[in-house]
Amino acid sequence: MFSQTNMPQSVSTLFSAYASFAGSMMLIRSMANELIPYELRSYLSTAIHYLFTPLSLNTTLVIDEHCGMSRNQVYDAAEIYLKTKISPSTERLRIGKTSRQKNFSVAIEKGEVVADVYENIKLKWAYVCTEPQKTIHSGEKRRFELSFNKKYREKIMDRYLPHVLKRAKELKDEEKVVKLYNRECPFNNEDGGDHGGMWGSINLEHPSTFDTLALDPELKKMIVDDLKRFLGRKEFYKKVGKAWKRGYLLSGPPGTGKSSLIAAMANYLKFDIYDLELTSIYSNSDLRRVLLSTTNRSILVIEDIDCSVEMRDRQQGGDQYGGSPSSRLTLSGLLNFIDGLWSSCGDERIIVFTTNHKDRLDSALLRPGRMDVHINMSYCKPQAFSTLASNYLDIRDKNHDLYEEIEGLMEITHVTPAEVAEELMASENADVALEGLVNFLKRKHSEANQVKSEENDKVEGGEAKKLRSDDDEGRTFF
Ligand SMILES: Nc1ncnc2c1ncn2[C@@H]1O[C@H](COP(=O)(O)OP(=O)(O)OP(=O)(O)O)[C@@H](O)[C@H]1O
């Protein structure tokens, strides 16, 4: 009986005690909110959180894709290295293959985690991507997060990361995939500014090599030797205090193989190509950003420089080229700019300018010491033809009846390797293809003769007219 009457009473006491406690807490909280400044409150809550959360045993290294404006070497190395660490437990993979690739290319997909073990230390690599924010004109942000037990931090920094860099370099050399970088389509905003436009890459699938390139053999040997010497002179460049770079100026009519030579150089050196369109550069800072985001062991290509320099005349304001005369872009100015930049952060760089009109170039660019090597790509001559005949029709050692006639015609006709290549591709039958080439050369030759005789006629006609008008003037004068 006692217990029956006492029970509800104790419950109600409990409730009323809780109610008054909750009421006081709310009062204290609202007083605290009013009396304690926000900063102190947030500090206290962090401190309380820290005290009551068990300490993490892990360290995480965040490896962003870019270091400021340059690419992060550790990120690039990790990307290659981790391909070898994909295990059957990896859930999502990115797969690709182009028509020329023999094997599938495999990469880890965003959000995936890959495990690695180094000297019995367990490591976890996570690939994290954050979507671009709509309000800010920027691309996707990519990074790797490497986590491990914090007691191994020194070992990871001193030994594991260098191991990843070294392994990635070995893999890259083995893989031998040369990349062609173009600037990704930039984001344009209302003021027409360029806020994205970093480099996007595809595998360079240009099959041109020094074997397939139709070029005077001596010139070819000179270029290959020059490249070899350049690669071996790291210490020399350091000693003389120059950026380890080499500049080539390729000139010649369209279709003489300037772009093919660049591809052959890239395939030979296993260097990536960065194809820079100067007309898409609007400011010094843009140019600096774009150049800094190119990697070492690469070829920077600026094609058709006689057309690119037209941008000098653009009227833009601020630090933009063309604004005031002092800030106008000249190619030798650009070279100075690149020299300055690469002497501090560039190694094994090649820069190639191409032009169809060497005569139109600024003489400052042609001065000795500006571009190291000038290469004139000219019309197809018999020796270059031998390479094409062997490439396209498997004809070796001048082993064809029409060979002599073709060589003779080539000595007297301006024909580009591209034109010859097109004729040779017309048929798989060597007789038919070479017959076609002979006709083509004859046609070109007679057309050139006709143009020449018309020009002569014009000159002679002009002179006759001039003589007559001199006569007239003389007569009027007297
Ligand atoms: N020297 C060459 N050796 C072998 N093939 C060549 C050569 N020159 C041209 N060709 C052939 O002609 C095509 C066009 O040549 P390429 O694009 O290299 O010429 P280019 O000099 O860069 O011309 P442009 O001045 O128009 O850029 C090549 O894809 C190749 O098939």
Ligand SMILES: [Mg+2]
């Ligand atoms: Mg070209």
